[in-house]
Amino acid sequence: MKKALGSLLLAGSLVLAGCGNDAKPEKSDNGGGEEPNKLVVTSFGGDYEKAQMEYLIKPFEKEFNAEVEVVTLYSADALAKLRAQKNAPEIDVVQFSGGQEIQAAKEDLILEMDSDIVKNTGELYDNAKKTNYGPAIAFDALGLLYNTELVKEAPTSWEDLWKKEYKGKVGLVDISNTYGLQFLAMMAKLHGGDEENIDPGFEKIKTLLPNTASVVATTPDMGNLFAQEEVVIAPYDAGYAFNFSKQGQPIGFVIPDEGAMAVFINMQVVKGTESPTLAQEFVNYSLRPEVQKAFAEETGFAPTNKNVEISEELAKVMPYGEEAVNSLVDLNWEVANNNKDDWTDRWNKMISQ
DSSP states (O other): OOOOBOOOOOOOOOOOBTTTBOOOOOOOOOOTTOOOEEEEEEEOOHHHHHHHIIIIIHHHHHHHTEEEEEEEOOHHHHHHHHHHTTTSOOOSEEEESSSHHHHHHHTTOBOOOOTTTOGGGGGBOGGGOSSSSOOEEEEEEEEEEEETTTOSSOOOSGGGGGOGGGTTOEEEEOTTSHHHHHHHHHHHHHTTOBTTBOHHHHHHHHTTGGGEEEEESSHHHHHHHHHTTSOSEEEEEHHHHHHHHHTTOOEEEEOOTTOEEEEEEEEEEBTTOSOHHHHHHHHHHHTSHHHHHHHHHHHOOEEOBTTOOOOHHHHTTSOOSHHHHHTEEOOOHHHHHHHHHHHHHHHHHHHHO
């Protein structure tokens, strides 16, 4: 049985205040009985946020004499908040899991990292540091969830979704959800297309609809389908498989032989923060091996630091190690974001037929 990681993936040169960016003067350094410096950091709520509070935020506050305020925001909402507050940001560090960091960098909403501060990027897998705007702090993967009691043999391929025994028992997620969008792209890539030529993806998924029990937009909806045994298999992410299994559901997760779609959980510093150095120290702290190890064990999200060692059992259910990490397939977020409205219209027409 393969597991889960429960929903996401990061270094360069930061231009500080007075050297070319719009940041306000840095607040005074911490220490020596001074009032703690404050940071506002976004997180995703639930067990994810609890784990970050315990293993990242609390120890960081103690070591850096800081006070961290957590704002619960999902990725799309966080991007909208950054846009609305562009001239006077109230957030210092933002987390994204749906590729929004690409758009945020394009809109000049986040800072490039200073490698003299964010030094732990040297310990990361190459996949985790593809841009200078912030490292991936965790890996997630879109693969196959399945009911370990009702599925006789663990799936091995994306093509298993089309098996006759799963007719009316496949869960499908809407492309308004990142995982649905990634599934569409994956099907295109496996059948002669890609993000620039999405037609093969639509054509392939259309043939899956007879096997589909329901098309849902949210994680709780997918969880309910599995809990009620209306669905026994679905393309979804490892992180939520981890969460579902923690809730007592007999859920397994596999990375198909053809590969899994990569989900990068990223952490960025917001342009205009009053504390760019402290904010980057926070990002750097999130990359420490002991922090990433605890986070993986609590949430099911795979570590991006190559020096993290986890149990053999946990390693089986997440993209852990060079081979697994290198098997992850990237989504071209820029092309996907530019075409998402058109794809959504086409998707809605397809599933309503």
